[in-house]
Amino acid sequence: MGRCLGIYDMSSISAQQVQTHAGFRTGDGDPHHGLQSAETDLGDAVAEFVQAVGSAASPHSIIGSMHMLCGALEAAGNAGLPSELVRALVRPAYDLHGRSGFISRLQDWPRGYPGDYETIEWIASPTPQAAVDDPAYWLEWYALNCPIAQQHRNKLAWQRNLVHEASMRSGRILNVGCGGCADLAGSPSFVRDCDFTLLDMDGDALALASQRLRGARSTRVVQRDVIRGLRDVIGQGPYDLVLCGGLFDYLPDRLISRLLWQISGAVAADGYIAFTNISDRNPFRVWIENLANWHLIHRSEDQMREIVREAGTEPGRLVIERDATGLTLLCRIQS
Numbered sequence: 291m292g293r294c295l296g297i298y299d300m301s302s303i304s305a306q307q308v309q310t311h312a313g314f315r316t317g318d319g320d321p322h323h324g325l326q327s328a329e330t331d332l333g334d335a336v337a338e339f340v341q342a343v344g345s346a347a348s349p350h351s352i353i354g355s356m357h358m359l360c361g362a363l364e365a366a367g368n369a370g371l372p373s374e375l376v377r378a379l380v381r382p383a384y385d386l387h388g389r390s391g392f393i394s395r396l397q398d399w400p401r402g403y404p405g406d407y408e409t410i411e412w413i414a415s416p417t418p419q420a421a422v423d424d425p426a427y428w429l430e431w432y433a434l435n436c437p438i439a440q441q442h443r444n445k446l447a448w449q450r451n452l453v454h455e456a457s458m459r460s461g462r463i464l465n466v467g468c469g470g471c472a473d474l475a476g477s478p479s480f481v482r483d484c485d486f487t488l489l490d491m492d493g494d495a496l497a498l499a500s501q502r503l504r505g506a507r508s509t510r511v512v513q514r515d516v517i518r519g520l521r522d523v524i525g526q527g528p529y530d531l532v533l534c535g536g537l538f539d540y541l542p543d544r545l546i547s548r549l550l551w552q553i554s555g556a557v558a559a560d561g562y563i564a565f566t567n568i569s570d571r572n573p574f575r576v577w578i579e580n581l582a583n584w585h586l587i588h589r590s591e592d593q594m595r596e597i598v599r600e601a602g603t604e605p606g607r608l609v610i611e612r613d614a615t616g617l618t619l620l621c622r623i624q625s
């Protein structure tokens with residue numbers, strides 16, 4: 291038997307009510323028929339999603355209706371529906387997503403910025419914290435287990451391997467935007483052979499990272515913004531590995547080029563700069579942006595090569611792979 295969520299009575303909600311609730315109508319007789327049908331379809335999709343979640347439908351119905359909603363959002367974007375209208379129309383679905391503690395982090399940025407280390411920790415250990423009978427349970431479960439979350443775990447495994455390899459050289463590692471070093475969770479034995487320099491603007495992230503790496507040969511912590519912080523640590527190279535995992539997705543091209551240029555002077559002769567970026571071929575983009583307020587700068591391989599070229603590095607030295615989901619670009623420059 292379905293349950294009612296209180297604020298939304300699912301039994302009778304219709305597309306028209308969603309649109310009226312949003313306070314917008316493109317209007318009957320609007321010559322822009324495509325716009326109007328995109329609006330109607332989006333309203334219908336929101337109503338169906340709200341109905342599925344509110345009636346505690348099966349996971350397939352809930353997740354299926356969420357994907358239908360994403361399809362309607364894409365169509366609305368293609369039709370040119372104004373973004374304020376889209377936001378207002380999806381609001382009931384956005385609020386339902388926010389009933390998941392994990393998704394509400396993505397929506398509200400409780401540490402004041404997106405992609406904080408606590409969010410990463412949650413992705414790394416992806417157990418839903420919503421109660422199984424909570425209407426948001428399957429949304430949280432899906433958000434933590436679908437490819438857009440898996441890509442981050444794949445990235446962490448890749449980073450962990452790179453640190454392991456560097457530990458077999460001289461083990462001098464600079465980790466820029468290290469977060470809590472979720473890539474080194476469990477303090478693997480090879481950290482004994484590493485000297486870490488950890489740079490992050492978030493002191494709590496650094497505290498967790500230092501605790502994780504207490505078995506390391508040495509750990510130096512720098513709490514600063516990447517621009518100022520790099521100036522402090524660059525002269526203390528050379529490093530066998532400079533790692534910038536999950537950082538560039540938030541930074542503009544020119545700043546990345548500048549940072550890579552700075553870093554390139556601090557890499558040992560057989561060392562690497564390694565960094566990642568979310569791919570521009572990301573079917574989950576419409577979901578994370580419209581229903582989770584998680585905005586990443588998506589990039590293609592060609593864009594990464596151009597950024598590297600602007601940093602004064604021969605693009606041929608850049609090796610780009612994709613993780614198993616295909617959603618993340620794993621980039622390495624060998625010095």
Ligand SMILES: C[S@@+](CC[C@H](N)C(=O)[O-])C[C@H]1O[C@@H](n2cnc3c(N)ncnc32)[C@H](O)[C@@H]1O
Nearest residue numbers: 405407410467468469490491492515516535536
């Ligand atoms: C998405 S997390 C990635 C953490 C870790 N590198 C990983 O791969 O899981 C981004 C980290 O970069 C840090 N960060 C973001 N912008 C920064 C900036 N401008 N300066 C320094 N740190 C920054 C955040 O505090 C956060 O810990």
